[in-house]
Amino acid sequence: MKAKEVPQDITFYEGEKRACYALNDEGKYVIVPSTGWEYEAVVNGLAVEELAAHLEETRRAVLAGMVSPLCYHMESRQMNPQILARTAGIAVFRVKRHFRPEIFARLKPALMARYAKALALSVEELKKVPEKNVEKGNNK
């Protein structure tokens, strides 16, 4: 790749730049900052959309009373039950059990606090999900 060919498409770097190695006119390697590449944005966009769609599905399920808000917040942090369990110090099977709304509603404050800390939320936030669909961007 030549220095002139380093892609400078504005994509999702939010003003940041990435370093790319490219050849300058004398054929020597130099580091050239890149602002993004459209083809990279395509595949990244696909992954982000998928995550967002999945999160929205979970949010609706929470509002419909199918799963507990814990599941929603876990997914919004891009975690899975294994990671959440280790972070909160609670066994995986218990975490999964707490995805059931009726069990989640009866959780002791101490356990609630541990989940809140693991997910970097307040206990109040942990108990509910946003009423409206959150805008794009996979975390707040």
Next chain:
Amino acid sequence: MNTEITVSGRPFIHQHAAHCESGVTSALFRDQGVEVSEAMVFGIGSGMFFGHLPFIKWVGMPITTFRSRPRTLFPKVAKRLGGKFFTRQYRNAQKGMIELRQALKDGHLVGLTTNIYWLSYMPHRFRFQFNGHNIIVLREIENGFRVSDPVLDHPVDCSYEDLERARFARGPLEPKGFMYWAESVVENPDFRRACLEGMKESCYMMLRVPFPFVGIKGMRYLAKNIIKSPERLGFPEACRRLANVVRMQEEVGTGGAGFRFMYAAFLQETAELFGSEELAELSQEMTAIGDIWREFAVVSARIVKQRGQATDTFAKAGGLMLICAGREEQLFKDLDELVRKLRS
């Protein structure tokens, strides 16, 4: 380039790097007075790799990696350049944070392994649960730390809470607050020997590891898999898999084509070091291979975007990868032969 002052009062020049671990390692060496570029570190530490692990899933997809495992590059470089490093992991987060502050007070430039999701200064879409991101802490500031993240082109501030979460994140490859700094380095290390060792290992990793799915074998396996995937998995799922491969290839930390160019830069530097024409030629070949990897990304992105209406097919994408595999195999075979001839 940005100059910062570290705790010890020395100026620290923040250099933009393509990869976090090699960027941090080269910065630590530079701070100790050993001039070594990021590409050089990448080559010496045998960062070049390929692996496709269909049985290990990450967010539900097989892992494809274009570089060696996180946290293997730094120790290799330290060993080969003869640097003594303090390294430590912590069970207790509080203790880890206290010792970090103490290390900063003592005037060390501290490298940390972190989880990239909790570093809130990163652009949102770079943030995912990945426990292998390396950063340098320069000094303590109010409510946080001044951090030099080699992936960004300027130093940033990181809050205390963010850093604690990032250092002690749980999950696969837990960083456990891994912290390291240079205790002493050899002033004039034997670069030639270190380069040879690095290249030798890279050749082994790419050509001769007695395990399927890694090196050139892995590339061929994945390429054939991609060609067959639309029939085996159905078009949408095949697209998802392909997009994931390209994501792994182009995004921060795993940028596959980027690593090929970085390795080409390394070969160019070693060509000068040894005064070897052959190495310079190999560097050019590596650049050409990197360009094919990029073409593969373009073709794949088109397939994914146009949903079957494009003229590009999975066979074409897989074919490009097979070309990469063939040419990389030849390159590493040539390099392997050359390394045996070169004398440190």
